[in-house]
Amino acid sequence: MLPSQLTPASFSAYPPEAKALAESQLELLRRLPLAFLPLLLRELIVYDWKFPAERAELDRQFRYLSSNPGLPGFSQLKLSRELEQDDWVNSPAVFSEQLSAHLWATRQIDAFRAAATDYIRRATASAPDAALPAHRLGVAIIGQGVERNEYRLFRKLRPNGVYYSQVKHQNGVQTILDAAAARAKEHPAPYAHWYIDGASTSSTPPSLTAVSYAALAASRATLQARMQKTYEASVFDPEAFRTMLAQLRPEEVGLGMSSDAVLDRFKLSLLTEGSGTQVFATTFVQWAARETLRRAQPITLVARFTPRQREKQMNELLAERQRKPELDPAGSLIDADMGAYYTWLNQQRLSGDDKSAFLVWFEDHSDAIAISPALARGIRLDTPIELADLVAKVA
Amino acid sequence: MRGFSPAEISRSISQSRRNFLRSVTGAGAAATLFGPSMLSGFVAPRNRKAVVVTFGGGARDDETFMPDGQENIPHLLNELIPHATFYTNVVNKGILGHYVATASIVTGVYETFNNFAAVSPNNPTVFEYFRKDLKRPATDAWVVAPSNGFARIGESGHKAYGPGVGAGVILPKRLLSAALSSQADDARYQHLLRDNYETPLYAPTLAGNQIELGQMAEVLKLSVDDFAAHARSLASPDELSVYIAKQLMRQLAPSLLWVTLHDIDIAHSGAFSLYIDGIKRSDRLCAELWTAIQQNPEYANKTTMFILPDFGRDSDIDSGGNGFQHHRTGDTLSRTTWMMVLGPDVKQNVVVDRPIESIDLVPTLGRYFGFEARYSGGKPIAEIA
Numbered sequence: 001m002l003p004s005q006l007t008p009a010s011f012s013a014y015p016p017e018a019k020a021l022a023e024s025q026l027e028l029l030r031r032l033p034l035a036f037l038p039l040l041l042r043e044l045i046v047y048d049w050k051f052p053a054e055r056a057e058l059d060r061q062f063r064y065l066s067s068n069p070g071l072p073g074f075s076q077l078k079l080s081r082e083l084e085q086d087d088w089v090n091s092p093a094v095f096s097e098q099l100s101a102h103l104w105a106t107r108q109i110d111a112f113r114a115a116a117t118d119y120i121r122r123a124t125a126s127a128p129d130a131a132l133p134a135h136r137l138g139v140a141i142i143g144q145g146v147e148r149n150e151y152r153l154f155r156k157l158r159p160n161g162v163y164y165s166q167v168k169h170q171n172g173v174q175t176i177l178d179a180a181a182a183r184a185k186e187h188p189a190p191y192a193h194w195y196i197d198g199a200s201t202s203s204t205p206p207s208l209t210a211v212s213y214a215a216l217a218a219s220r221a222t223l224q225a226r227m228q229k230t231y232e233a234s235v236f237d238p239e240a241f242r243t244m245l246a247q248l249r250p251e252e253v254g255l256g257m258s259s260d261a262v263l264d265r266f267k268l269s270l271l272t273e274g275s276g277t278q279v280f281a282t283t284f285v286q287w288a289a290r291e292t293l294r295r296a297q298p299i300t301l302v303a304r305f306t307p308r309q310r311e312k313q314m315n316e317l318l319a320e321r322q323r324k325p326e327l328d329p330a331g332s333l334i335d336a337d338m339g340a341y342y343t344w345l346n347q348q349r350l351s352g353d354d355k356s357a358f359l360v361w362f363e364d365h366s367d368a369i370a371i372s373p374a375l376a377r378g379i380r381l382d383t384p385i386e387l388a389d390l391v392a393k394v395a
Numbered sequence: 396m397r398g399f400s401p402a403e404i405s406r407s408i409s410q411s412r413r414n415f416l417r418s419v420t421g422a423g424a425a426a427t428l429f430g431p432s433m434l435s436g437f438v439a440p441r442n443r444k445a446v447v448v449t450f451g452g453g454a455r456d457d458e459t460f461m462p463d464g465q466e467n468i469p470h471l472l473n474e475l476i477p478h479a480t481f482y483t484n485v486v487n488k489g490i491l492g493h494y495v496a497t498a499s500i501v502t503g504v505y506e507t508f509n510n511f512a513a514v515s516p517n518n519p520t521v522f523e524y525f526r527k528d529l530k531r532p533a534t535d536a537w538v539v540a541p542s543n544g545f546a547r548i549g550e551s552g553h554k555a556y557g558p559g560v561g562a563g564v565i566l567p568k569r570l571l572s573a574a575l576s577s578q579a580d581d582a583r584y585q586h587l588l589r590d591n592y593e594t595p596l597y598a599p600t601l602a603g604n605q606i607e608l609g610q611m612a613e614v615l616k617l618s619v620d621d622f623a624a625h626a627r628s629l630a631s632p633d634e635l636s637v638y639i640a641k642q643l644m645r646q647l648a649p650s651l652l653w654v655t656l657h658d659i660d661i662a663h664s665g666a667f668s669l670y671i672d673g674i675k676r677s678d679r680l681c682a683e684l685w686t687a688i689q690q691n692p693e694y695a696n697k698t699t700m701f702i703l704p705d706f707g708r709d710s711d712i713d714s715g716g717n718g719f720q721h722h723r724t725g726d727t728l729s730r731t732t733w734m735m736v737l738g739p740d741v742k743q744n745v746v747v748d749r750p751i752e753s754i755d756l757v758p759t760l761g762r763y764f765g766f767e768a769r770y771s772g773g774k775p776i777a778e779i780a
Contacts, residue, residue, distance in 0.1 A: 104490045105507040109725045113715075155463055275720065276664035283665030290717060311661075311669055313630040334668035342711070342718055349714050 002084065003037050004030050010089050018047040028066055034084065035099070035112070036074040036119075040065075042092035049265040051191045053297035056130065064126040073115025077108050093246040129351035133187040134299050136356040137395055138347045139176050140289075141304040142336035143362045144199075145329035153333075153362060154369040156341040159378045161358070161371030166384040172361060176302055179391045181205035183300045191262075191296045196288045198281035198306030211267060211292075213284040213306070219253040220278050223271050227278075245272040266295070280308040282332050286339035293346040303343055304363075305336035333362075344371065357394035361387065370394050412460045412483040412733060412746075444650045444698040445760060446640075446688060448681055449500060451493040451541060452660025453704035453732055454674045455719060457711070460733075467674045470682035475702070475735060478743045480778055482734040484750045487706040491722045491729055494544045496705040496753075497655055501548060503757030503771025515547040515557075518770045521757045522562035523550055525651050528766035536562035537649045539640045541632055541657030553770070562653070563614070565606055565643070567635040573608040574623045615642045630676070633658040637680045641687050648693035651764070656680065662708065665720050685737060699738030699763065699779070701756065707732045736779055751776055 006029055011022040022029065022044055029037060043050075043058055050058070065071075080102055088095035103109040143149065154163060169175075177195065184193035184207035194209045195201055201210040230241050250256035250264040253271070258264055270291060276283035282305050289303040310328035340360045347356055357372035368387070371377075372394050458464040465472065489499045492510025499506045502518040522536040538549050550561020612618055629635050633656045640654045659673035681702055688694040709716030710728035722729045734751075754773035761768040762780030 101509065104492075104725075105509075107488070107505070107507075113725055274665075276666065280664055280666050286665060287717070308666065311666070314632060314635070315627050315629055328668075331666070331668035334671070335666050338667040338719075345711060345718075346714075 001087075001089070003032055003034055006030050006089070013090050014045055015048040018045050021047055025062055028062065028069060031069040032065065033071055033075040033077075034079055034088075035077040036071050036115075038088040038092040038095040038099070041089065042096055045090075045092060046265070049262050051262065051266075051296040052189075053191075054295050060127050061123050064123040068122070071115070071119065073111070073118055077103070077112060077115070078106065091243075094243050097242055132299055132352045132355075133189065133192075134183065136299050136347055136350060136352055137180075137183065137301070138289075138293075138343055138356070138358045139180070139302045139391075139394075140336070140340035140343050140358075140360045141173060141176065141302070141363050142340055142360060143329070143333040143365065144304070144306045145327065146333045146362075146365075147329075149330070149333060149362070149365075151330075151334055151337065153337055153367055154340075154360060155337070157344060157358075157360065157369050157371065158380075160344075161369050161377060162375050163380045164368045164370065164385055164390060165366060165380060165382050167361065167366045167368045167387050167390060168384060169361070169364065169366065169387045172363065172387050173304065175388050176359075176361070176391060177203075177205060177208070179388075179395045180300050180302050181207050183395060184208055187299060189299075192298050193300040194292050194296065194298045195302045195304075196285055196292065197304040198285050198308075199304070208300075208302075209263065209296075209298075211263075211270070211288050213281045213288075216267060216271065219255055219267070220271060222253045223248075224278055248272055266291070280335075281306050282308045282335035282339060286335075286342055289339070289343045290346050293343070293350060297350050301343070301347070303339075305332065305339060307332040308335065359391065359394045411456060412481075442650075442697055443764060444648075444694055445652070445701065445763060446684065446694075446698060447651075447653045447701045447756070447760075448684060448703075449497055449653075449655045450659055450677055450702075450704040451497060451655050451657040452662060452673065453707040453722065453729070454659055454677070455708050455710070455728065458671060458674055458719070464674075467671055468678040470678045471702075471735070474682050475685060475737060476744070479735045479737045480741050480743075480745045480747060482736075482747045482749075482751055482776075484748055485703060485732050485734045485753055486750055487730050487732065487753045489754075491706050491725060493657070493660065493705060494542075494548070497540075497545065498548060500703075500705060500753050500756055501653070502551065503754045503768050503773045505754060505772070511544070513544065513547065515550060515552040517552060519551050519553045519556040519768075520549065520561055521760055521768070522651060522653075523553070523556035523560045524757070524761060524766045524768050525764055526562075527556060527560045529764060531650065533563060534647045535649050536651040537643050537647070538562045538564045538653045538655070539636045539643070540564060540566055540655045541568065541636060542566070545655065562651070563606055565639055567639045568632050570606075570608055570611055570639075571623065571626050571635060574611075574619045574626075614647070615639070616646045617642055631658050631673075633673075633676055633680055637683060640684065644687060644691055644694060648691070651760075654684070662719050663721060665717070667719060670719055696739050699736060699741060701734060701736050703734035703753065703756070704732045705753070706730060741779060745778070747778060 006026060008023050008026060011019045014022060032040065047055065047058065083095070083098060083102060086095050086098065103112045180193060180195065191209050193207060195204050196211045198213045200214045201212040204210040230244065248268065250268045253268065255264045255268055270277055270284065270288050274287040277287050285303050285305045289301060292298060292301060307327040307329045310326040344358045347358060355373060359368065359370050361368040368390060370390055370393060375393065456464065459468050487496060489496060489505035490507065490510060495506050495508060495510040498516040501520045502516045504518040506516050506518065508514050508517065525531060525536055540548055546564060546566060549564040551557055606614055608619060611622065625638060626635055629638065636654060636656065640652060643649060643652060656677050658676050659670060661673055662670035685700055688698050688700060706722060707729045708719050708722045709724045710726055711718045713724045713726045716724040752773055754771060755776050756773065757771045758768040758773045759776045759780045762775040
């Protein structure tokens with residue numbers, strides 16, 4: 001099927017809001033090149049479960065495309081007949097995987113990459129970002145459970161902010177959550193204020209959207225069981241495996257019972273699209289923070305890294321009949337230090353980056369780094385400071 | 396680096412490696428030491444040997460040659476680089492999946508098959524050129540590879556070469572799984588087969604010239620019990636691979652030995668500290684192999700060792716990736732890597748900035764051994780060949 005052959009009936013299997021949007025944009029969709037359109041449909045088909053920021057972004061792209069449907073960078077890519085015959089309307093994610101393989105194999109991936117980069121740049125520049133109600137604030141809490149540390153923390157972030165070595169931190173986590181809740185109260189908006197935790201989020205202020213690795217234990221176990229079953233099949237097909245993951249519904253892994261279908265879908269995507277998120281708490285928190293920033297574009301994000309399970313060495317695995325769950329706080333601190341850096345990078349990719357602030361605190365320790373346009377860069381302060389005062393500097 | 400062209404970024408990476416190496420080793424430029432005249436009258440000696448070590452799971456400069464990474468590669472920096480010619484700018488223009496990329500290095504052609512398919516390379520491998528052109532026996536070329544997916548890396552599907560003229564392939568983890576499962580329950584050792592970090596679930600049907608458990612005692616002069624017992628003392632699959640490689644060197648002394656390390660690729664799990672552990676282990680194992688070469692009379696003073704990652708990993712600044720975790724963006728950092736070459740015919744403590752490609756290795760080995768890699772798209776590297 002080619003884009004020009006699309007009809008309203010083509011979208012009959014789409015969820016209601018996605019279907020309505022597709023039908024309203026049908027004339028435009030017919031004019032888009034095949035190397036591009038399924039990628040757009042991949043976003044559109046899940047429109048019903050998109051965050052407000054994502055919907056705004058998709059709307060902006062439609063407005064841009066209405067006056068720029070040619071997309072020469074994509075039109076010039078040579079696709080195979082097999083790709084044309086795919087059911088790219090109803091399975092755009094599968095098509096994307098196959099398109100990616102085709103582009104790598106035919107050495108067109110660089111051209112595609114250039115076209116995609118150019119498209120995003122132009123579409124983003126075509127309309128200004130909405131004004132933010134407040135500057136963005138990101139907070140990473142790292143190192144839970146670590147007693148002594150010899151790793152040089154904040155090594156990537158130090159050039160960008162102030163390293164505080166004498167932070168007084170009584171009730172530190174609660175202090176940070178209270179500050180986040182205060183921002184949520186002052187600037188209420190759907191999915192604008194988030195708390196991601198490797199542990200439980202049972203005491204999270206209700207004004208924050210919460211995601212917890214620990215709370216997803218049952219879903220992770222169900223998913224891992226399905227993955228293991230696939231692994232043990234006589235013939236394993238990685239493409240079919242990816243398709244299976246892409247088509248999972250929240251209720252199949254024990255999600256979908258809440259009143260927030262958007263958040264349930266998001267949680268599922270963290271487990272099915274992230275690599276390592278099913279088994280490592282540190283990876284989950286980093287990936288969840290990345291995806292939250294990329295998709296929901298919050299103005300407040302608190303990410304608390306907790307210890308992941310220890311990766312056992314081969315000789316240990318061979319010696320033990322059953323794996324006993326152990327934690328690796330020291331290794332997790334290193335993971336989280338890098339995760340905090342990536343979270344800052346991802347925050348800086350959003351609008352308002354010139355006003356954004358970021359704080360990393362080594363949980364239950366006196367080390368923190370703060371980054372803000374109001375603070376100096378690359379300096380160390382050894383004078384005592386209350387964590388609440390430090391939070392106030394960036395919040 | 397926003398706004399820079401890929402070529403500029405590639406040069407920048409190369410320059411960073413050069414500056415760093417100069418600061419720590421005092422390495423000099425190759426341009427003053429080599430020239431076309433160096434190649435005239437060259438005759439490949441018959442008793443030369445080569446050991447190639449590739450990292451399946453590239454390590455970025457940030458974690459190796461940049462200041463923060465130096466602590467992770469003490470053996471490369473202090474023991475190997477002072478004796479090596481170091482290429483700072485090795486570009487991989489092919490598909491960035493470990494099996495297909497290794498196959499591309501092995502054939503000298505950018506292979507385009509599905510990375511996750513159990514297929515042989517389409518083009519003749521270096522092992523087939525080596526054995527067929529030089530009439531070498533099967534025992535003279537071996538591959539030690541990390542995962543089942545590499546079972547067919549030893550010989551191609553090319554009609555002029557193919558079955559019977561390639562390398563023997565040893566998959567140590569598969570052997571270990573078989574050895575242990577014969578002593579206990581199968582399920583207990585399933586994790587040994589779960590060795591491809593690019594996708595969490597991959598166990599292709601084996602087909603190829605890999606040796607099985609029953610052959611191990613004959614080939615390696617190693618009993619199943621001794622093998623299993625030794626494996627229990629090792630920390631990782633790469634340590635097992637190097638153990639097997641050293642056993643091969645002692646028993647068969649192959650002239651062409653190819654070892655692919657894979658521990659670094661645990662980076663796909665997203666755990667930065669485990670990725671760093673993999674780098675440190677690879678650093679140590681490379682030095683161990685070089686020491687083994689120097690201590691083995693069959694290898695000492697006649698062996699060239701090549702060490703190169705198959706490609707890099709995504710940069711932190713590319714929003715399409717997730718930093719060190721993957722190699723999916725195809726950005727310049729993920730395509731640009733390095734190569735270290737050591738041996739009696741190789742100039743020591745020299746840095747070469749000129750861009751080369753990873754597919755240049757096979758024609759270089761061809762010039763080194765005296766065969767023609769006639770289907771390769773690469774070019775012999777002048778300083779070595």
